[in-house]
Amino acid sequence: MPKKWMLFIGLIFMILLLTACSSPIDRGIQQESAVTAADIPNEPSQNDIKNAISNSPSNQVDAIIAANFPLIDTVTEDGTSAQIYATTQFGLSELSSVLTSNVQPDEKSEVIDDQQVFIYPDYFVTLKPSEADEDVLLIEVASETFVERNYSPSFLQTYFTIRMLDSLFGNNWTNRRTQACLTGDCYGGYSGGSAKSSKKSIFGTPGRGSSSFRGGGTGFGK
Structure with a gap:
Protein backbone atom coordinates (compact mmCIF):
# COMPACT_ATOMS: atom_id res chain seq x y z
CA MET A 1 0.00 0.00 0.00
CA PRO A 2 1.44 3.43 -0.94
CA LYS A 3 2.79 5.37 2.01
CA LYS A 4 0.44 8.32 1.42
CA TRP A 5 -2.59 6.02 1.72
CA MET A 6 -1.27 4.60 4.99
CA LEU A 7 -0.87 8.14 6.31
CA PHE A 8 -4.38 9.05 5.16
CA ILE A 9 -5.93 5.99 6.84
CA GLY A 10 -3.96 6.73 10.00
CA LEU A 11 -5.24 10.31 10.01
CA ILE A 12 -8.86 9.15 9.63
CA PHE A 13 -8.39 6.70 12.50
CA MET A 14 -7.02 9.44 14.76
CA ILE A 15 -9.96 11.73 13.93
CA LEU A 16 -12.45 8.99 14.79
CA LEU A 17 -10.62 8.22 18.03
CA LEU A 18 -10.55 11.87 19.09
CA THR A 19 -14.22 12.26 18.25
CA ALA A 20 -15.13 9.30 20.43
CA CYS A 21 -13.00 10.50 23.31
CA SER A 22 -14.46 13.98 23.15
CA SER A 23 -18.07 12.80 23.37
CA PRO A 24 -19.88 14.58 26.19
CA ILE A 25 -19.87 12.23 29.17
CA ASP A 26 -21.35 14.50 31.79
CA ARG A 27 -24.80 14.90 30.33
CA GLY A 28 -24.65 12.86 27.16
CA ILE A 29 -25.75 14.13 23.79
CA GLN A 30 -28.18 16.99 24.11
CA GLN A 31 -31.31 16.91 21.99
CA GLU A 32 -34.07 19.48 21.98
CA SER A 33 -37.42 18.30 23.29
CA ALA A 34 -40.34 18.55 20.89
CA VAL A 35 -43.13 17.99 23.41
CA THR A 36 -45.68 20.81 23.33
CA ALA A 37 -49.20 21.35 24.63
CA ALA A 38 -50.51 20.14 21.27
CA ASP A 39 -49.12 16.66 22.05
CA ILE A 40 -51.15 16.33 25.24
CA PRO A 41 -54.76 15.09 25.24
CA ASN A 42 -57.41 17.02 27.13
CA GLU A 43 -56.80 16.76 30.87
CA PRO A 44 -59.02 17.11 33.92
CA SER A 45 -58.65 20.32 35.91
CA GLN A 46 -55.84 20.70 38.42
CA ASN A 47 -58.27 20.32 41.32
CA ASP A 48 -59.72 17.14 39.85
CA ILE A 49 -56.25 15.66 39.43
CA LYS A 50 -55.30 16.64 42.99
CA ASN A 51 -58.43 14.99 44.34
CA ALA A 52 -57.82 11.84 42.30
CA ILE A 53 -54.26 11.58 43.59
CA SER A 54 -55.34 12.22 47.19
CA ASN A 55 -58.05 9.57 46.94
CA SER A 56 -55.97 7.04 45.02
CA PRO A 57 -56.25 3.48 46.36
CA SER A 58 -52.59 2.97 45.44
CA ASN A 59 -49.53 4.13 47.35
CA GLN A 60 -47.20 3.37 44.44
CA VAL A 61 -45.93 6.51 42.75
CA ASP A 62 -45.69 4.89 39.31
CA ALA A 63 -49.32 3.75 39.44
CA ILE A 64 -50.54 7.14 40.67
CA ILE A 65 -48.74 9.01 37.90
CA ALA A 66 -49.91 6.53 35.25
CA ALA A 67 -53.52 6.88 36.38
CA ASN A 68 -53.56 10.67 36.32
CA PHE A 69 -51.31 11.91 33.52
CA PRO A 70 -51.13 11.10 29.79
CA GLN A 104 -43.26 10.33 50.47
CA PRO A 105 -40.03 9.65 48.52
CA ASP A 106 -36.95 8.07 50.03
CA GLU A 107 -34.85 10.93 48.66
CA LYS A 108 -35.78 14.34 47.28
CA SER A 109 -33.35 16.62 45.46
CA GLU A 110 -33.31 20.38 45.33
CA VAL A 111 -34.57 22.05 42.17
CA ILE A 112 -31.44 22.50 40.05
CA ASP A 113 -31.44 23.74 36.46
CA ASP A 114 -35.26 23.58 36.41
CA GLN A 115 -35.28 19.88 37.29
CA GLN A 116 -36.09 17.94 40.43
CA VAL A 117 -35.48 14.25 41.04
CA PHE A 118 -37.17 11.96 43.56
CA ILE A 119 -36.07 8.47 44.54
CA TYR A 120 -38.87 6.06 45.42
CA PRO A 121 -38.67 2.32 46.04
CA ASP A 122 -37.93 0.84 42.59
CA TYR A 123 -38.38 4.15 40.71
CA PHE A 124 -36.78 7.50 39.98
CA VAL A 125 -39.19 10.34 39.18
CA THR A 126 -37.92 13.46 37.42
CA LEU A 127 -39.90 16.65 36.88
CA LYS A 128 -38.78 19.19 34.29
CA PRO A 129 -40.40 21.72 31.95
CA SER A 130 -40.42 20.82 28.27
CA GLU A 131 -37.69 22.59 26.35
CA ALA A 132 -40.15 23.27 23.54
CA ASP A 133 -43.07 24.60 25.60
CA GLU A 134 -42.71 26.11 29.06
CA ASP A 135 -46.39 25.41 29.74
CA VAL A 136 -45.70 21.65 29.61
CA LEU A 137 -44.23 19.77 32.55
CA LEU A 138 -42.56 16.44 31.74
CA ILE A 139 -42.76 13.62 34.28
CA GLU A 140 -40.26 10.81 33.81
CA VAL A 141 -40.80 7.59 35.75
CA ALA A 142 -37.71 5.42 35.31
CA SER A 143 -37.29 2.00 36.84
CA GLU A 144 -34.36 1.69 39.21
CA THR A 145 -32.81 -0.87 36.86
CA PHE A 146 -33.09 1.53 33.91
CA VAL A 147 -31.35 4.23 35.95
CA GLU A 148 -28.61 1.87 37.12
CA ARG A 149 -27.84 0.63 33.59
CA ASN A 150 -28.22 3.83 31.60
CA TYR A 151 -27.94 7.04 33.59
CA SER A 152 -24.90 9.26 33.59
CA PRO A 153 -23.30 9.50 37.06
CA SER A 154 -22.46 13.13 36.42
CA PHE A 155 -26.13 13.90 35.82
CA LEU A 156 -27.24 12.20 39.03
CA GLN A 157 -24.38 13.74 41.02
CA THR A 158 -25.94 17.12 40.30
CA TYR A 159 -28.80 16.03 42.56
CA PHE A 160 -27.44 13.38 44.92
CA THR A 161 -24.10 12.51 46.53
CA ILE A 162 -21.74 9.88 45.13
CA ARG A 163 -21.88 8.04 48.44
CA MET A 164 -25.66 7.80 48.32
CA LEU A 165 -25.68 6.61 44.68
CA ASP A 166 -23.02 3.97 45.31
CA SER A 167 -24.92 2.82 48.38
CA LEU A 168 -28.10 2.47 46.33
CA PHE A 169 -26.64 0.71 43.30
CA GLY A 170 -23.63 -0.96 44.93
CA ASN A 171 -20.41 -2.34 43.45
CA ASN A 172 -18.74 1.05 42.89
CA TRP A 173 -21.49 2.10 40.49
CA THR A 174 -20.27 5.67 39.95
CA ASN A 175 -16.85 4.64 38.67
CA ARG A 176 -18.23 1.80 36.56
CA ARG A 177 -20.82 4.01 34.86
CA THR A 178 -18.28 6.78 34.33
CA GLN A 179 -16.15 4.33 32.37
CA ALA A 180 -19.18 3.24 30.34
CA CYS A 181 -19.92 6.87 29.57
CA LEU A 182 -16.57 7.18 27.81
CA THR A 183 -18.25 5.42 24.88
CA GLY A 184 -21.19 7.81 24.98
CA ASP A 185 -23.55 5.24 26.51
CA CYS A 186 -25.12 7.49 29.11
CA TYR A 187 -28.47 9.07 29.64
CA GLY A 188 -29.25 12.23 31.53
CA GLY A 189 -32.98 12.68 31.31
CA TYR A 190 -35.66 12.76 28.66
CA SER A 191 -35.97 15.19 25.79
CA GLY A 192 -37.39 13.01 23.06
CA GLY A 193 -35.93 9.81 21.55
CA SER A 194 -33.91 6.93 22.94
CA ALA A 195 -31.70 6.16 25.88
CA LYS A 196 -28.60 6.08 23.71
CA SER A 197 -28.01 7.98 20.54
CA SER A 198 -27.24 4.80 18.61
CA LYS A 199 -30.37 3.02 19.84
CA LYS A 200 -34.07 3.47 19.21
CA SER A 201 -37.07 3.90 21.46
CA ILE A 202 -40.73 3.05 21.18
CA PHE A 203 -42.54 6.31 20.62
CA GLY A 204 -46.25 6.89 20.79
CA THR A 205 -48.14 10.15 21.09
CA PRO A 206 -51.81 9.93 22.12
CA GLY A 207 -53.94 11.93 19.75
CA ARG A 208 -51.44 11.76 16.91
CA GLY A 209 -51.06 8.00 16.68
CA SER A 210 -47.88 6.03 17.12
CA SER A 211 -44.93 6.50 14.85
CA SER A 212 -42.51 3.79 13.88
CA PHE A 213 -39.37 3.31 15.90
CA ARG A 214 -37.60 6.61 16.34
CA GLY A 215 -33.95 6.86 17.15
CA GLY A 216 -31.78 9.84 17.75
CA GLY A 217 -31.32 10.49 21.34
CA THR A 218 -33.14 11.54 24.36
CA GLY A 219 -31.49 14.46 25.81
CA PHE A 220 -28.70 12.96 27.47
CA GLY A 221 -28.93 15.84 29.78
CA LYS A 222 -30.64 19.12 29.62
Missing part, protein backbone atom coordinates in the same frame (compact mmCIF):
# COMPACT_ATOMS: atom_id res chain seq x y z
CA LEU A 71 -48.28 8.87 28.64
CA ILE A 72 -46.46 10.50 25.72
CA ASP A 73 -43.38 8.33 25.26
CA THR A 74 -41.55 5.24 26.47
CA VAL A 75 -37.77 5.00 26.44
CA THR A 76 -36.50 1.42 26.32
CA GLU A 77 -33.04 -0.09 26.59
CA ASP A 78 -31.96 -3.68 27.27
CA GLY A 79 -35.34 -4.73 28.61
CA THR A 80 -35.63 -1.76 30.97
CA SER A 81 -37.73 1.33 30.49
CA ALA A 82 -38.68 4.84 31.50
CA GLN A 83 -42.18 6.17 30.95
CA ILE A 84 -42.64 9.81 30.02
CA TYR A 85 -45.83 11.60 31.04
CA ALA A 86 -46.75 15.25 30.58
CA THR A 87 -49.18 17.81 31.93
CA THR A 88 -50.20 21.41 31.36
CA GLN A 89 -52.09 21.59 34.65
CA PHE A 90 -49.11 21.87 37.01
CA GLY A 91 -45.84 23.69 37.32
CA LEU A 92 -42.83 21.92 38.77
CA SER A 93 -43.21 23.15 42.35
CA GLU A 94 -46.96 22.50 42.33
CA LEU A 95 -46.69 18.90 41.20
CA SER A 96 -43.71 18.28 43.46
CA SER A 97 -45.80 19.31 46.44
CA VAL A 98 -48.79 17.20 45.39
CA LEU A 99 -46.76 14.04 44.77
CA THR A 100 -44.58 14.20 47.87
CA SER A 101 -47.48 15.04 50.18
CA ASN A 102 -49.30 11.91 49.02
CA VAL A 103 -46.37 9.52 48.47
Whole structure:
Protein backbone atom coordinates (compact mmCIF):
# COMPACT_ATOMS: atom_id res chain seq x y z
CA MET A 1 0.00 0.00 0.00
CA PRO A 2 1.44 3.43 -0.94
CA LYS A 3 2.79 5.37 2.01
CA LYS A 4 0.44 8.32 1.42
CA TRP A 5 -2.59 6.02 1.72
CA MET A 6 -1.27 4.60 4.99
CA LEU A 7 -0.87 8.14 6.31
CA PHE A 8 -4.38 9.05 5.16
CA ILE A 9 -5.93 5.99 6.84
CA GLY A 10 -3.96 6.73 10.00
CA LEU A 11 -5.24 10.31 10.01
CA ILE A 12 -8.86 9.15 9.63
CA PHE A 13 -8.39 6.70 12.50
CA MET A 14 -7.02 9.44 14.76
CA ILE A 15 -9.96 11.73 13.93
CA LEU A 16 -12.45 8.99 14.79
CA LEU A 17 -10.62 8.22 18.03
CA LEU A 18 -10.55 11.87 19.09
CA THR A 19 -14.22 12.26 18.25
CA ALA A 20 -15.13 9.30 20.43
CA CYS A 21 -13.00 10.50 23.31
CA SER A 22 -14.46 13.98 23.15
CA SER A 23 -18.07 12.80 23.37
CA PRO A 24 -19.88 14.58 26.19
CA ILE A 25 -19.87 12.23 29.17
CA ASP A 26 -21.35 14.50 31.79
CA ARG A 27 -24.80 14.90 30.33
CA GLY A 28 -24.65 12.86 27.16
CA ILE A 29 -25.75 14.13 23.79
CA GLN A 30 -28.18 16.99 24.11
CA GLN A 31 -31.31 16.91 21.99
CA GLU A 32 -34.07 19.48 21.98
CA SER A 33 -37.42 18.30 23.29
CA ALA A 34 -40.34 18.55 20.89
CA VAL A 35 -43.13 17.99 23.41
CA THR A 36 -45.68 20.81 23.33
CA ALA A 37 -49.20 21.35 24.63
CA ALA A 38 -50.51 20.14 21.27
CA ASP A 39 -49.12 16.66 22.05
CA ILE A 40 -51.15 16.33 25.24
CA PRO A 41 -54.76 15.09 25.24
CA ASN A 42 -57.41 17.02 27.13
CA GLU A 43 -56.80 16.76 30.87
CA PRO A 44 -59.02 17.11 33.92
CA SER A 45 -58.65 20.32 35.91
CA GLN A 46 -55.84 20.70 38.42
CA ASN A 47 -58.27 20.32 41.32
CA ASP A 48 -59.72 17.14 39.85
CA ILE A 49 -56.25 15.66 39.43
CA LYS A 50 -55.30 16.64 42.99
CA ASN A 51 -58.43 14.99 44.34
CA ALA A 52 -57.82 11.84 42.30
CA ILE A 53 -54.26 11.58 43.59
CA SER A 54 -55.34 12.22 47.19
CA ASN A 55 -58.05 9.57 46.94
CA SER A 56 -55.97 7.04 45.02
CA PRO A 57 -56.25 3.48 46.36
CA SER A 58 -52.59 2.97 45.44
CA ASN A 59 -49.53 4.13 47.35
CA GLN A 60 -47.20 3.37 44.44
CA VAL A 61 -45.93 6.51 42.75
CA ASP A 62 -45.69 4.89 39.31
CA ALA A 63 -49.32 3.75 39.44
CA ILE A 64 -50.54 7.14 40.67
CA ILE A 65 -48.74 9.01 37.90
CA ALA A 66 -49.91 6.53 35.25
CA ALA A 67 -53.52 6.88 36.38
CA ASN A 68 -53.56 10.67 36.32
CA PHE A 69 -51.31 11.91 33.52
CA PRO A 70 -51.13 11.10 29.79
CA LEU A 71 -48.28 8.87 28.64
CA ILE A 72 -46.46 10.50 25.72
CA ASP A 73 -43.38 8.33 25.26
CA THR A 74 -41.55 5.24 26.47
CA VAL A 75 -37.77 5.00 26.44
CA THR A 76 -36.50 1.42 26.32
CA GLU A 77 -33.04 -0.09 26.59
CA ASP A 78 -31.96 -3.68 27.27
CA GLY A 79 -35.34 -4.73 28.61
CA THR A 80 -35.63 -1.76 30.97
CA SER A 81 -37.73 1.33 30.49
CA ALA A 82 -38.68 4.84 31.50
CA GLN A 83 -42.18 6.17 30.95
CA ILE A 84 -42.64 9.81 30.02
CA TYR A 85 -45.83 11.60 31.04
CA ALA A 86 -46.75 15.25 30.58
CA THR A 87 -49.18 17.81 31.93
CA THR A 88 -50.20 21.41 31.36
CA GLN A 89 -52.09 21.59 34.65
CA PHE A 90 -49.11 21.87 37.01
CA GLY A 91 -45.84 23.69 37.32
CA LEU A 92 -42.83 21.92 38.77
CA SER A 93 -43.21 23.15 42.35
CA GLU A 94 -46.96 22.50 42.33
CA LEU A 95 -46.69 18.90 41.20
CA SER A 96 -43.71 18.28 43.46
CA SER A 97 -45.80 19.31 46.44
CA VAL A 98 -48.79 17.20 45.39
CA LEU A 99 -46.76 14.04 44.77
CA THR A 100 -44.58 14.20 47.87
CA SER A 101 -47.48 15.04 50.18
CA ASN A 102 -49.30 11.91 49.02
CA VAL A 103 -46.37 9.52 48.47
CA GLN A 104 -43.26 10.33 50.47
CA PRO A 105 -40.03 9.65 48.52
CA ASP A 106 -36.95 8.07 50.03
CA GLU A 107 -34.85 10.93 48.66
CA LYS A 108 -35.78 14.34 47.28
CA SER A 109 -33.35 16.62 45.46
CA GLU A 110 -33.31 20.38 45.33
CA VAL A 111 -34.57 22.05 42.17
CA ILE A 112 -31.44 22.50 40.05
CA ASP A 113 -31.44 23.74 36.46
CA ASP A 114 -35.26 23.58 36.41
CA GLN A 115 -35.28 19.88 37.29
CA GLN A 116 -36.09 17.94 40.43
CA VAL A 117 -35.48 14.25 41.04
CA PHE A 118 -37.17 11.96 43.56
CA ILE A 119 -36.07 8.47 44.54
CA TYR A 120 -38.87 6.06 45.42
CA PRO A 121 -38.67 2.32 46.04
CA ASP A 122 -37.93 0.84 42.59
CA TYR A 123 -38.38 4.15 40.71
CA PHE A 124 -36.78 7.50 39.98
CA VAL A 125 -39.19 10.34 39.18
CA THR A 126 -37.92 13.46 37.42
CA LEU A 127 -39.90 16.65 36.88
CA LYS A 128 -38.78 19.19 34.29
CA PRO A 129 -40.40 21.72 31.95
CA SER A 130 -40.42 20.82 28.27
CA GLU A 131 -37.69 22.59 26.35
CA ALA A 132 -40.15 23.27 23.54
CA ASP A 133 -43.07 24.60 25.60
CA GLU A 134 -42.71 26.11 29.06
CA ASP A 135 -46.39 25.41 29.74
CA VAL A 136 -45.70 21.65 29.61
CA LEU A 137 -44.23 19.77 32.55
CA LEU A 138 -42.56 16.44 31.74
CA ILE A 139 -42.76 13.62 34.28
CA GLU A 140 -40.26 10.81 33.81
CA VAL A 141 -40.80 7.59 35.75
CA ALA A 142 -37.71 5.42 35.31
CA SER A 143 -37.29 2.00 36.84
CA GLU A 144 -34.36 1.69 39.21
CA THR A 145 -32.81 -0.87 36.86
CA PHE A 146 -33.09 1.53 33.91
CA VAL A 147 -31.35 4.23 35.95
CA GLU A 148 -28.61 1.87 37.12
CA ARG A 149 -27.84 0.63 33.59
CA ASN A 150 -28.22 3.83 31.60
CA TYR A 151 -27.94 7.04 33.59
CA SER A 152 -24.90 9.26 33.59
CA PRO A 153 -23.30 9.50 37.06
CA SER A 154 -22.46 13.13 36.42
CA PHE A 155 -26.13 13.90 35.82
CA LEU A 156 -27.24 12.20 39.03
CA GLN A 157 -24.38 13.74 41.02
CA THR A 158 -25.94 17.12 40.30
CA TYR A 159 -28.80 16.03 42.56
CA PHE A 160 -27.44 13.38 44.92
CA THR A 161 -24.10 12.51 46.53
CA ILE A 162 -21.74 9.88 45.13
CA ARG A 163 -21.88 8.04 48.44
CA MET A 164 -25.66 7.80 48.32
CA LEU A 165 -25.68 6.61 44.68
CA ASP A 166 -23.02 3.97 45.31
CA SER A 167 -24.92 2.82 48.38
CA LEU A 168 -28.10 2.47 46.33
CA PHE A 169 -26.64 0.71 43.30
CA GLY A 170 -23.63 -0.96 44.93
CA ASN A 171 -20.41 -2.34 43.45
CA ASN A 172 -18.74 1.05 42.89
CA TRP A 173 -21.49 2.10 40.49
CA THR A 174 -20.27 5.67 39.95
CA ASN A 175 -16.85 4.64 38.67
CA ARG A 176 -18.23 1.80 36.56
CA ARG A 177 -20.82 4.01 34.86
CA THR A 178 -18.28 6.78 34.33
CA GLN A 179 -16.15 4.33 32.37
CA ALA A 180 -19.18 3.24 30.34
CA CYS A 181 -19.92 6.87 29.57
CA LEU A 182 -16.57 7.18 27.81
CA THR A 183 -18.25 5.42 24.88
CA GLY A 184 -21.19 7.81 24.98
CA ASP A 185 -23.55 5.24 26.51
CA CYS A 186 -25.12 7.49 29.11
CA TYR A 187 -28.47 9.07 29.64
CA GLY A 188 -29.25 12.23 31.53
CA GLY A 189 -32.98 12.68 31.31
CA TYR A 190 -35.66 12.76 28.66
CA SER A 191 -35.97 15.19 25.79
CA GLY A 192 -37.39 13.01 23.06
CA GLY A 193 -35.93 9.81 21.55
CA SER A 194 -33.91 6.93 22.94
CA ALA A 195 -31.70 6.16 25.88
CA LYS A 196 -28.60 6.08 23.71
CA SER A 197 -28.01 7.98 20.54
CA SER A 198 -27.24 4.80 18.61
CA LYS A 199 -30.37 3.02 19.84
CA LYS A 200 -34.07 3.47 19.21
CA SER A 201 -37.07 3.90 21.46
CA ILE A 202 -40.73 3.05 21.18
CA PHE A 203 -42.54 6.31 20.62
CA GLY A 204 -46.25 6.89 20.79
CA THR A 205 -48.14 10.15 21.09
CA PRO A 206 -51.81 9.93 22.12
CA GLY A 207 -53.94 11.93 19.75
CA ARG A 208 -51.44 11.76 16.91
CA GLY A 209 -51.06 8.00 16.68
CA SER A 210 -47.88 6.03 17.12
CA SER A 211 -44.93 6.50 14.85
CA SER A 212 -42.51 3.79 13.88
CA PHE A 213 -39.37 3.31 15.90
CA ARG A 214 -37.60 6.61 16.34
CA GLY A 215 -33.95 6.86 17.15
CA GLY A 216 -31.78 9.84 17.75
CA GLY A 217 -31.32 10.49 21.34
CA THR A 218 -33.14 11.54 24.36
CA GLY A 219 -31.49 14.46 25.81
CA PHE A 220 -28.70 12.96 27.47
CA GLY A 221 -28.93 15.84 29.78
CA LYS A 222 -30.64 19.12 29.62
